[in-house]
Amino acid sequence: MLNGFTPWPAQFAARYRERGYWQGRTLGSVLRRAALARPTATAVVDGERRWSYRELDERADRLAAGLAALGIAPEERVLVHLPNTAEFLALSFALFRLGAVPVYALPAHRETEIVQLARLAEAVAYVAPDTHLGFDHRELARSVRAQAPSVRHVLVAGEPAEFTALAAVDAEPDPLPGPEPSDVALLLLSGGTTGTPKLIPRTHDDYAYNLAAAAEAAGLDADTRYLAALPVAHNFPLACPGVLGTLHAGGTVVLSPTPSPEDAFRLIERERITVTALVPPLVLLWLEDAAHSAADLTSLRLLQVGGARLQPETAARIAPVLGCRLQQVFGMAEGLLTMTRPDDPEDLVLTTQGRPLAADDELRVVDPQDREVAPGGTGELQVRGPYTLRGYYRAEEQNRAAFTADGYFRTGDLVRQLPGGHLVVTGRTKDVINRGGDKVPVQEVEQLLLTHPAVHEVALVGLPDRELGERSCACVIARGAPPSRAELTAHLTALGLAAFKLPDRLAVLERLPRTALGKVDKRALAELLTGGAR
Template identity: 45%
Template sequence: MSTRTPLAIDGVVRWPDDTAAAYRDAGYWQDRSIQSFIAAQVEIRPDDPAVIDGDVRMTYRELWDASTSCARGLLDHGLAPGDRILLQLPNCWQFGALTIACFRTGVIPVMALPAHRRTELTHLARLAEARALVIAATDRSTDLRVVAQQVAEDATTIESIFVLGELSAGLPDSATPEFALAECIATVPGAKREPFEPAGQDIACLLLSGGTTGLPKLIVRTHDDYAYNIRKCNEVTEIDSDTVYLASVPISHNFALACPGILGTWVAGGRVVLLPSPAPERSLQTIDAERVTVTAAVPAVAQSWIEHQREHHTLKGSSLRVLQVGGSRMPDELAARVQPVLGATLQQVFGMAEGLINMTRLDDPTGTIETTQGRPVSDADEIAIVDELGDPVPDGSPGRLLTRGPYTPRGYFRAAEHNARAFTPDGWYGSGDIVIRRPDGNLVVAGRDKDMINRGGEKISAEEVENFAYQLTGVEMAAAVAMPDPVLGERLCLYLTVADGHTVTLADVADLMQTAGVARFKIPERLVLVDQMPTTKVGKIDKKAMREDIRARLERELSST
């Protein structure tokens, strides 16, 4: 525990002093660093397995020793508490060792995604004023060492590049120096830990906003709030020392990092299994081979696993206890297939790297699990659901979600202009989500505020239309978006991917919805069949790209007449 004053870093929006004191008094914040929870597990179970990455199997002591060496390497290269390091690695044990090392030294990791390239990395490096960049040598056909040099040229604060894999050959003298990450984390058993101990309000890491517009913003997560986030997610997901957690979605993303993710598993003394991607065949084989009990996926990945299991019956055992699904709303029809096909309890997760996490409980009724996105993991999470004027709406009515609480920061990093739009003066964060709160407190996600189609004043929930589409045989993925209309402002367009051998028409969708008694204005007026849905870098369906696509289609049609 550290009681010293947090490191002073400009651009950080702190909780008000009285609010912070109340969170401490209530025990939400413990003035305790994240790595201290992991260190406790190292003492309890030094020889228990902590991480499995392909052929590499590391105990808690070995992972801790690797982080010790890595911490010393960071300091030897001139990094100091409060400095930022841009971290872009695939799912690998080195990511874990380096992240723990950052916590232990006070160096702040900026969690870039594996898919990021020069534009995004340069933006993040400049915004964070990063002094170092950590990359894999290559990513599929891309030489990331070349990209890193470009980023270092664009962002002049970068002084060092750490490479997982082979270093570049024949760098010019003007290049930013490269260092082998492997040399920094060469294990030195028994090496002393660094003397720095973070204060609770020190920054643990900077996460990325998950929006689909513009370049990502940086989200400040402190040791106090992120440790509380982890502990509450562990509690609701029932993570303990017997947990075997498979991480196949990017672990630099909040979902697989700390909800409960790899950090939650290590805080509880469980075992982390890493895969580079969530490809269904290998993922299901690994679940069987490693006796995985908990894993996380976005809806598209969950669907691919369900379809693969139906066809190939890869899962033979019954170890999988919980499948968390989040990142975007899971269609009710798909949610109903998880337990019958995969044998696991579905846990719907609706949350954001900006804080608030909602989860269905493992003992909730089946109907609640399959049709809602859960309720807050903490009783201290405050939620308001309001209309366009900011007035509260009654339960059962859609409205904009506002939230604040002990793990929802009060502002983005160095983003005063955006903070003025996203946060109210008294600290409520507007997530941009449209939700409906049921009388039992569970939330149903009705879409994003820009996902609500406004057809001549009639509001249509994209999620509602998509759920009907999933009831049609052969529909694999569905996305409803607004298309511009000169009279009504917006009309409804439905994008579908359809399985081979099946045909779906606009009339099929209309007939289904009319039979169900849906208001006519909610029935799609155009159908676009695509081979694959566009997705964002974190695997969410990219509705911004679809809105641009339908706009372009309409313009082409107009110009040809």
Template identity: 50%
Template sequence: MDEKDWTDWPEEFANAYRRAGHWRDRTLSELLCDQARDLGERIALVSPSGRLSYAELDTRVTHLARGLADLPVRPGERVLLQLPNREEYVIALFALLRIGAVPILAPPSLGRADLVALTRLSAAAVHVVADRHGRRDLGPVAAEVARACPSLRRLVVAGDPGTGNGIALGALEEKGAALTGGFPDVSPNALALLLLSGGTTGTPKLIPRTHADYAYNARASAEVCGVGADSVYLAVLPVSHNFTMVSPGLLGVLCSGGTVVLCPDPSPTTALALVETEGVTITSLVPALVPHWLDEAARGGRNLSSLEVLQVGGSRLDDTTARRVRPELGCGLQQVFGMAEGLNNYTRLDDPEDIVCTTQGRPLSPSDEVLVVDEEGRPVPPGQPGELLTRGPYTLRGYYRAREQDRLCFTAEGFYRTGDLVTRTERGDLVVVGRVKDQVNRAGEKIAAVEVEEHLLAIPGVRAAALVGVPDPFLGERAVAVLVAGGHRPSVAEVRGLLLERGVAAFKVPDEVRFAAVLPLTGIGKVDKRRLRTELGSS
């Protein structure tokens, strides 16, 4: 690990987290080895490609790890891992961890611009990508990223590598099966992987997570979520998302000896069929998917009796929908207010129904420190809204290679400024009431307004641009671009076309485009987004 790349926890905190038993002496890859030894034939992973026992999963990981090391992929090298919910994701993730490489967990939905920015920031040496995602062929984008980023030496493709320069992941695994040899020693305190931050800036930020901190996040979450060896977790949301990874997600389930079922597409029809056939006990959704699940369940025909817990998080679940979950789906609801930066809040499985339906839970760990503060940084009393600050055994102390940004995102005492406005009840439960960060939360997917605004400003004739989230019955928030245009006013379709051409991910393209003569400003001359949101929300 290069000390200069990110800020680690100070020694006294690290020691305290070890003493408390939070941080242990095993890497994520060793945890899988332990399970393969102890659980052998139990089913670890189910996907359209078949069922893998813990032993089989571990063997495939070892083979691919040898194939990757032979490429070579070296310890400490960053690898862009961009795979959807298929078994290769799990195999490649653990294979990279086993050889001490550092995967960057990138969702397949990212656009060229995101991938180029991430590669430049991390100097990633290898891109592991699926041949396709849904109807989208990912090959051409991968080729463009490779051309734009000289650090990328190799392209590894899950599926058909076509005629490009990619090597088939399957071929690497096969080659690795014939190789022998050990793996490097990896410290549990080393950087394990990099997660994407929802972001508030023009360029993406990466979140460093260590083996010890991430393993603790997963293990402690599994405990709070009642996950054990009999649990069957359905991964509906993209597997590269922190929610699906550790809250408790696939890592929490695998380190508890349970079974992970990968849902190949997020449609409720596919998902509910899998709940029945695989006996799913727990799954996680963003609020925007919940009404679709309720509708699909109301159609009948599916036995959902195995389902014990529906976790909902990523954006605010409204209280009315929350109250429908138990009676209509016949399972418990668990609200999850988490962030890839660290802190996870959960309503507890034995909390009164009222708390479960109206709050976003409380911190996972007794060592999580949370403060709710006013604009001057002074703690506010219970019930008063303020910004949530936090530090703890699985919350970052600094972003990856972003010292400048860190000064804004962390207090001098190392608390992470979440940008979320919350109230805290007397009992200690948090309610998310708003946001101070300049971000749109579109159906749980985070869009940094500034990033999209920079692309909007590149459209000929656009003099000023603001992106705001406006309440939407289906998405929670939809992204509205407000433009000040000189002559020609581009249509939504034109804006869409231009942004996609610039490599912006489809989910970040504004849902709506409005025009204004000027943008309203605050007293200090910044665009008054609050006013824009209110005006747009009421028109």
């Protein structure tokens, strides 16, 4: 067992096996089964490259043998820093079969994050492209080698300079002992990470259930053509159901270099894409571009949206503008997934974030004292279940705060649960501005501001204030002529918003800073605006 991993208690593990959540499968077998069933079908499209299931399967086997020949052993960690390329999939399955553990960094990460991850994971190898979107990762690799002594190998997809070309890591496949289904298969990065990163261990057993159940809930099958628009190193496009769920279903994965409408719409038309996934800010961008795009998007049948709260007003525009169904997804790399279903009434699809995948997802909604709130009340979501972690990797101190004594994960999300099980996500436990003792609920104010015709996008942040502790600032991207603060406060007052919730200040911006996961980076926004808002 990987040192630093917190397993499920024995009685829970036995229950999950008995009830069929954990089926004793490894992630390497996901591709193998599909390759045996559909060897000549197209598994992945990357630009002009098209690999069949047989070709992807064979490449993974040869790469696994090559990694073993380099001396990379089961349970050793490999830091994977690749964009949306076919090599990402071949390398992932190679590592799954070898039993080495990929640590998935995001393409936007740079020296600070990569060095931290390499040190925390004690990575023995770092895998990166030669260049991507104008950035030379070989320079970064030199810094990683200098600052993370555990890194023995640097493997480069492309021109390697003084390092090893990933294409050269190739050997005749030999039988490998492979991992156990209960072993850690991969390490994901927590979406809420600030400062010191938190790594999320996912086992073969639990992640295989995650991707298969999500694929079923999304209706994936052999005819699915899934566009990976978001970075596939992130849990949502990786396995919710994402690229792994698509391969499990026998469909085709199409990799987009960026999620921009320019790249994505071209691929939707060319490859007859049926399913894709976005975060809410990109939904807004796609909706704006689709209104005047000549691209043929008629093949698209399902758009998944997750990563942040999708406003009902935006949700209602998806079907008429993009011509496809919406599936709301709420989840976390730590485990729990909730999804709306195809047979849900429209009002639930537009206004909720769905219901849990598993009958054994145990949810409770609690107040700040960990007492369960009344049914339908709002509180912090806590969860445990067959695919929700029991501890971050090598993080004893953080785990004491993040988990209850009986094993529930404190998500930090504020929710209310409807009688049918659907969740409505209302914010984060810390997504509240403390204005002189009055608590301003950020998402409530943001949602109302979006109803003003001059507001295209908005983020409400708290700024330091001597008298009140914090004052609120509405950071607005305008639609046409920018509104004034007086216009916005009059609009909110007419909607019945309490006076203490009205924004104290207004900043009209051209763009909002974002994290590597595409969420608005409110910490960076507050730093940007300190002393600069009006």
